[in-house]
Amino acid sequence: MQPFKPVLLEAVGVSDGYTLASYKSRGGYAPLETTLSEKKPADVVEMVKASGLRGRGGAGFSTGLKWTFLPKDHPGPIYLCINADESEPGTFNNRILMEDDPHQVIEGIILSAYATRASTAYLYLRYEYPRSWHRLQAAIDEAYAAGYLGTNIRGSGFSLELYLHRGAAAYICGEETGLIESLEGKRAWPRIKPPFPAIEGLFRKPTVVNNIETMACVAQIARRGVDWFKSIGVPADPANPRDPGSYGPKLYCLSGHVEKPGCYEAPLGITARELIDHFGGGVWKGRRAKAVIPGGISMGLMTESELDTPLDFAGPGKVGCLGLGTAAVVVIDETVSIVDFLHNSCRFFAHESCGQCTPCREGTSWSLRLLERIKAGKGRLKDLDILLEIGSTMGMMPGSTICGLADGAAWPIKNAIKKFRGEFEDTIKRTNPSGWMVTDPVPALPIVGAH
Amino acid sequence: MIAKRSVLTDEMVAKIEALAPRYPNRQALTLPALHIVNAELRHVPLEAVAEIAAILGLAPAEVQDTLSFYQFFYQAKPHGTVRAFVCRSISCALRGGDQLLEHLCHSNGIQPYGTTADGSLTIEPAECLGACDFAPCILANDDLLMNMTPDTATAALKQPRAKAT
Ligand SMILES: Cc1cc2nc3c(=O)[nH]c(=O)nc-3n(C[C@H](O)[C@H](O)[C@H](O)COP(=O)(O)O)c2cc1C
Ligand code: SF4
Ligand code: FES
Numbered sequence: 001m002q003p004f005k006p007v008l009l010e011a012v013g014v015s016d017g018y019t020l021a022s023y024k025s026r027g028g029y030a031p032l033e034t035t036l037s038e039k040k041p042a043d044v045v046e047m048v049k050a051s052g053l054r055g056r057g058g059a060g061f062s063t064g065l066k067w068t069f070l071p072k073d074h075p076g077p078i079y080l081c082i083n084a085d086e087s088e089p090g091t092f093n094n095r096i097l098m099e100d101d102p103h104q105v106i107e108g109i110i111l112s113a114y115a116t117r118a119s120t121a122y123l124y125l126r127y128e129y130p131r132s133w134h135r136l137q138a139a140i141d142e143a144y145a146a147g148y149l150g151t152n153i154r155g156s157g158f159s160l161e162l163y164l165h166r167g168a169a170a171y172i173c174g175e176e177t178g179l180i181e182s183l184e185g186k187r188a189w190p191r192i193k194p195p196f197p198a199i200e201g202l203f204r205k206p207t208v209v210n211n212i213e214t215m216a217c218v219a220q221i222a223r224r225g226v227d228w229f230k231s232i233g234v235p236a237d238p239a240n241p242r243d244p245g246s247y248g249p250k251l252y253c254l255s256g257h258v259e260k261p262g263c264y265e266a267p268l269g270i271t272a273r274e275l276i277d278h279f280g281g282g283v284w285k286g287r288r289a290k291a292v293i294p295g296g297i298s299m300g301l302m303t304e305s306e307l308d309t310p311l312d313f314a315g316p317g318k319v320g321c322l323g324l325g326t327a328a329v330v331v332i333d334e335t336v337s338i339v340d341f342l343h344n345s346c347r348f349f350a351h352e353s354c355g356q357c358t359p360c361r362e363g364t365s366w367s368l369r370l371l372e373r374i375k376a377g378k379g380r381l382k383d384l385d386i387l388l389e390i391g392s393t394m395g396m397m398p399g400s401t402i403c404g405l406a407d408g409a410a411w412p413i414k415n416a417i418k419k420f421r422g423e424f425e426d427t428i429k430r431t432n433p434s435g436w437m438v439t440d441p442v443p444a445l446p447i448v449g450a451h
Numbered sequence: 452m453i454a455k456r457s458v459l460t461d462e463m464v465a466k467i468e469a470l471a472p473r474y475p476n477r478q479a480l481t482l483p484a485l486h487i488v489n490a491e492l493r494h495v496p497l498e499a500v501a502e503i504a505a506i507l508g509l510a511p512a513e514v515q516d517t518l519s520f521y522q523f524f525y526q527a528k529p530h531g532t533v534r535a536f537v538c539r540s541i542s543c544a545l546r547g548g549d550q551l552l553e554h555l556c557h558s559n560g561i562q563p564y565g566t567t568a569d570g571s572l573t574i575e576p577a578e579c580l581g582a583c584d585f586a587p588c589i590l591a592n593d594d595l596l597m598n599m600t601p602d603t604a605t606a607a608l609k610q611p612r613a614k615a616t
Contacts, residue, residue, distance in 0.1 A: 077475075089540040089579035127523070128536065128580050130593035130616060163473045166486055168521040171578060185481030186513075187520035203475050255542035255583035262584050297541055330542050330583070344544050348578055354520075 006265040008216050011101035020142040023103035031222035032107050036156035044115035051221045051229040052247040057211030058325050060313045067116050069198035070206045079202040080118035081209045084125045085174035088296035090328030093251035094212035096263045098132035102139035108215030111222055113160045116208050121162045124179050127169045171352035175403045176209035189356045190403035233268035234312040246312035257284045257333040273307040287333040295325025297345050298408025300415035322411040338420040339427050343371040349409035360406035363394035377431035382439050387413050458499040463487050477507040481517050493529035531566045531573035533612050536590040539576045542583035551587050554601040
């Protein structure tokens, strides 16, 4: 591992690190003042583009490039939405940033609003983060009082209002157009794209949606420069013209069966094994890992033999996972039944599907019922093929759904059954010795609730 | 418009109106308004839905549509003075989250989403609370209860707690 000192997490463990005074003493807000007095918005877009920063919310899309999709010379308003819905199981890096260093986030927001010419920014915060809510509101109040927010920021002529908006416990509000609908006061049904939010987003105006950690990265790029950012991580693969590289520091959330769960900052590209051993103190109780989630439950599973996979944007895909996602690494030890894992995953997605697309609503609900049946000792080998069929037919990739939730629901199913089929078959045969070979239709189980 | 209201107090209406300048239309006030009412009443009865709709210039069905989507706001009766969200998602489940939920429901004599007879406690299964570093965990009003065991959780939920904000 390259030697590395945390930057995004520099305030963690600093007493009063969340205050304006502490942030300024670490060099904060000085880059903002310089930017507002010396640079044009287009220069900031160029800087972020040149840094190679890719969004930290899950999809890994180039942040600077996304900003250039906004219409030129639009009369406004243009909106900036900050996505702090953070609900992907295993993920808590945004929480740490908002609680321990809210001003870093706010400086990034002001810089990003300047770049995108937004004069109003909404920070959409999941309901389950009351502490973040209070810390952010206090920091926003401080920033207004110091003239970093509001009208004519530090005499620059640039004005920005930043508002907190609270969700109500629904995962789908993290999907960017679900977030927009929710903010507008409607049910959080994702929109069909195009039009993308950059053209028609919040209140039907051009809108940029970015993640909290992305904002923190923007603040650090402004402070430390493009070269610093590009010196960290994994450069673009010259053999693959479509790989833009994975630059910068990344917050990895480590949880599950490790000795020391936590949020750790490392260069993009650290392997899952390094993360578990170096930061996590190894798999707990001296056990072995059976499987590891590489980036939130939607990304699927890696096996123990795949743990040397680098966790950059391209890595997890090479072992059949959906992607890096939120870089939330969850370790599952050898004592856990993979059937129980998949049941937990299917229960989550059945609960969180917004119900708008039939393949997702029915697919997530039926996959849960199949897993309940297997757990109840009534599974049949045929169920595994049905599960795989559900997994391969729902999602944006097969083109059957509006948003990516269904792909995230499908991936754990596909990975678990393909990588651990033997264990599923053994469990089914052991728990249903007289019926595992049955292929006739069976009665349905009770209906599950959903959002 | 001066309408007679039976549920929303003048104070709640003032809080909602104070947020109005933040948004270019009034429908965007729906979720903030629901939260303001819910923070006081611990539920949002149908009459409140109609009253919110009236002050926002919406049809009651529009507000009810949004409310019902989230399955967050109780409607028929209030949730307990403490609302405990017990995480059941993967990182907590790996460290005993499901057993914790079962224990708390059993020892309090209620089903998930149920409220104790004295109205002091509601227990709800929750999806990932974003505190997997402290799994298994519970969000009780505004307090995050970390690294819980059945015993520590039972004790922690007996403590008095400020209402959720
Ligand atoms: C089902 C679903 C849930 C999502 N949840 C979140 C989330 O909680 N936070 C987030 O930042 N992005 C989430 N995303 C990704 C957003 O749609 C969007 O890509 C992201 O906020 C863009 O920000 P970024 O470019 O800074 O990463 C989710 C996507 C999907 C399909
Ligand atoms: S894929 Fe699922 S969550 Fe996404 S819009 Fe369709 S039904 Fe809703
Ligand atoms: S899984 Fe319980 S807090 Fe994340």
